[in-house]
Amino acid sequence: MSITIKKIAELANVSSATVSKVLNDKAPYISEETKKRIFDIAKKEGYIPNAVAKSLKVKSTKTIGIIIPDVMNLFFSELARGIEDAAEKRGYSVILCNSDNNKEKEKKYIQVLQEKMVDGIILTASEKSVERSLNMRKIPMVLLDRDINTDVRVGKIFVDNETGEYEACKYLIEKGIRDIAFISSNVISKSSSQRLNGYKRALSDHGIMIDEDLIYLDSYTIETGFNGVLEILKKRNFKGICCGNDLIAIGAINALKQKQIRVPENVKVIGFDDIQISKYINPPLTTVKQPIYQMGKEAVDMLVNMINGYDMDYEIILRTSLIERMSC
Amino acid sequence: MSITIKKIAELANVSSATVSKVLNDKAPYISEETKKRIFDIAKKEGYIPNAVAKSLKVKSTKTIGIIIPDVMNLFFSELARGIEDAAEKRGYSVILCNSDNNKEKEKKYIQVLQEKMVDGIILTASEKSVERSLNMRKIPMVLLDRDINTDVRVGKIFVDNETGEYEACKYLIEKGIRDIAFISSNVISKSSSQRLNGYKRALSDHGIMIDEDLIYLDSYTIETGFNGVLEILKKRNFKGICCGNDLIAIGAINALKQKQIRVPENVKVIGFDDIQISKYINPPLTTVKQPIYQMGKEAVDMLVNMINGYDMDYEIILRTSLIERMSC
DNA sequence: TTATATTAGGTAAACGATTACCCGATTAAA
DNA sequence: TTTAATCGGGTAATCGTTTACCTAATATAA
Numbered sequence A, B: 001m002s003i004t005i006k007k008i009a010e011l012a013n014v015s016s017a018t019v020s021k022v023l024n025d026k027a028p029y030i031s032e033e034t035k036k037r038i039f040d041i042a043k044k045e046g047y048i049p050n051a052v053a054k055s056l057k058v059k060s061t062k063t064i065g066i067i068i069p070d071v072m073n074l075f076f077s078e079l080a081r082g083i084e085d086a087a088e089k090r091g092y093s094v095i096l097c098n099s100d101n102n103k104e105k106e107k108k109y110i111q112v113l114q115e116k117m118v119d120g121i122i123l124t125a126s127e128k129s130v131e132r133s134l135n136m137r138k139i140p141m142v143l144l145d146r147d148i149n150t151d152v153r154v155g156k157i158f159v160d161n162e163t164g165e166y167e168a169c170k171y172l173i174e175k176g177i178r179d180i181a182f183i184s185s186n187v188i189s190k191s192s193s194q195r196l197n198g199y200k201r202a203l204s205d206h207g208i209m210i211d212e213d214l215i216y217l218d219s220y221t222i223e224t225g226f227n228g229v230l231e232i233l234k235k236r237n238f239k240g241i242c243c244g245n246d247l248i249a250i251g252a253i254n255a256l257k258q259k260q261i262r263v264p265e266n267v268k269v270i271g272f273d274d275i276q277i278s279k280y281i282n283p284p285l286t287t288v289k290q291p292i293y294q295m296g297k298e299a300v301d302m303l304v305n306m307i308n309g310y311d312m313d314y315e316i317i318l319r320t321s322l323i324e325r326m327s328c
Numbered sequence C: 001t002t003a004t005a006t007t008a009g010g011t012a013a014a015c016g017a018t019t020a021c022c023c024g025a026t027t028a029a030a
Numbered sequence D: 001t002t003t004a005a006t007c008g009g010g011t012a013a014t015c016g017t018t019t020a021c022c023t024a025a026t027a028t029a030a
Helices: A005-012 A016-023 A032-044 A051-058 A074-089 A103-115 A161-174 A190-205 A222-235 A246-258 A292-307 B005-012 B016-023 B032-045 B051-058 B074-089 B103-115 B161-174 B190-205 B222-235 B246-258 B292-307
Strands: A063-068 A093-098 A120-123 A141-144 A155-159 A180-185 A215-218 A240-243 A268-273 A286-289 A315-318 A321-323 B063-068 B093-098 B120-123 B141-144 B155-159 B180-185 B215-218 B240-243 B268-273 B286-289 B315-318 B321-323
Touching: A005 A016, A005 A032, A016 A032, A051 B051, A063 A074, A063 A103, A074 A093, A074 A246, A074 A292, A074 B074, A074 B093, A093 A103, A093 B074, A103 A120, A120 A292, A141 A292, A155 A161, A155 A292, A161 A180, A161 A190, A161 A240, A161 A268, A161 A286, A161 A321, A180 A190, A180 A222, A180 A246, A215 A222, A222 A240, A222 A246, A240 A246, A246 A268, A292 A315, B005 B016, B005 B032, B016 B032, B063 B074, B063 B103, B074 B093, B074 B246, B074 B292, B093 B103, B103 B120, B120 B292, B141 B292, B155 B161, B155 B292, B161 B180, B161 B190, B161 B240, B161 B268, B161 B286, B161 B321, B180 B190, B180 B222, B180 B246, B215 B222, B222 B240, B222 B246, B240 B246, B246 B268, B292 B315
Parallel strands: A063 A093, A063 A120, A120 A141, A141 A155, A155 A315, A180 A215, A180 A240, A240 A268, A268 A286, B063 B093, B063 B120, B120 B141, B141 B155, B155 B315, B180 B215, B180 B240, B240 B268, B268 B286
Antiparallel strands: A093 B093, A286 A321, B286 B321
8 A cells, every 4th residue: 555665666767676775875876866866756655664574585673572570560661661762772673571470471472572573582581481482493582680591592681689688688687687577579580589598698697597487478569568567477576677679668568557567667678679669658768779771771782782693791790789768 | 594384385295375374274175184294394393484474465463553651650551561461362462662752752653663564553642743744654543541633543542631630629629628739740741731620620610719839730750749849838838739640649748748748637639540559658649540451451452443444433531530548 | 999997777586474366186966 | 977066285476675696888997
């Protein structure tokens, strides 16, 4: 229906090759006059290049796919934004996929992304879901935020979760607290187990016994934070909570408030991530900051380099930093 | 590099037409034996269909584009999630674009989406930015959340913003309050002006003078809420705030807290949207709920219907509902 | 004057799938 | 025993670009 290069060629009395070259600015040996004629016609007829035809020929779609658990989660929405911004700057579009940490959905999305011939994939994976599924088409991929074992070569961008959580817990300990709970997600990924390890190691290093009654693991949600303090409170008291992420911290603070327990006077709570709203909740949340937006950018930089065939550092580990606010 | 239908055809000693038909389950007159042979080879060789080749032929990419101001904004991330879920169920992928309410970016994104031959576009537009840009390729489009004047035929999904804000303001008035501030975004869209109108009409209907000193307009951000109360407070006191959205309400509550003004005892505040965290802030936010996730779903339903050529209701206006929590 | 560049374009084969149409062979119906 | 329907496929054009290679004319250099 809409106008094509071929029609422009007819109208301009040249071959379609010439039109293609001119429109793509690859026409060193075409007269200015012909060029102008072609440009004028293209403009007048409202020519819009058909990128799918082009992609078929040049074998590049200038599109990448991102698979994340859930854009509604503030951590991932910031990640998505970082990715999209960086991708757009480099001329790529991004296809968004929400996996809900569901392996089947991940697999399905990887399949359709491959079918759609994306140039690369950024994946926040749940465990080792994809090991087997991306062998066929050798598509560049970078793992973001969560590591998995895989036999294919992938780029990796992570944060030093263990150290981050270690510092968080240590921070609480240095405030003179020893009864510290840990509320987080089940071990669905290396990062979750790393955070748990950081917590445990900090306790050990300071001669504090680890009490399983103080550990509540479910998911990275506000509800988990809420239920977590309620459940732990049934078993015993505590003076601080290390939360697996800020969402959990928000839920925890809410539950504490409901139980008339004051934060930070009676219980100090520290989060992880430093999502946008963390500084606006009450009290403003002390937390371990991840450079979320930047991680997104790094991921596309790495991915684009892989797409372009450059060999490079295939693993970047970013540092966290502790943001002191009012919840401790 | 990766295997194609043609190669499968060779390996199976049939024509590529046959392979295509078999793989697409459009082969009524092919023997089971041949079918099995083809399927086996496809599986063994790890065949992945090339969707871009297919798209070129069938003129459909099974992809839609969504243009929103910012996924990091909780309202839009929920919208995006609603859209992606619904799209996935109907077999579409979604390309995510963040416009930052910037007309140039909107135009550019519309251009690339058209080039990439998306089957349709869902747009949350800033004013009448796109009027001129989507005439060429007649691509189905639905306007979501924000109305604009346009000469092309588009679908529309909105919320009754004016009534929503009217009810919110009325709710405050009926609690015996008359000094009500209004903090919101500049009039970047019909919805923003509609909310402003709702506020003003509620005041008028109850015989309350409109005081411009009580109105602060900037953007739909936490910062605006924060700055808004600080600025208004310099001029005069108030007992309630109608906020253009929940983010603003969060900022406003923070500023009030900083000024030692208690919510809801001294000032009642009501939001708009009912984003996820609103029930978890302190105090839990009373707000005008938009069916955000559902709006996303409705938008893709409408869009897909337009793609399929069905003529249907091209405008849906959803109702808001007032969610009473603790901030009033 | 002849050989060589340069200029201005054209030809046609891809890219990987889909699909309208064709063709023979077998089977069922008349 | 014809005729028609059913079965089991194959041919080749097409979708809209790109691009390696070709041609022919003109300009330049030797």
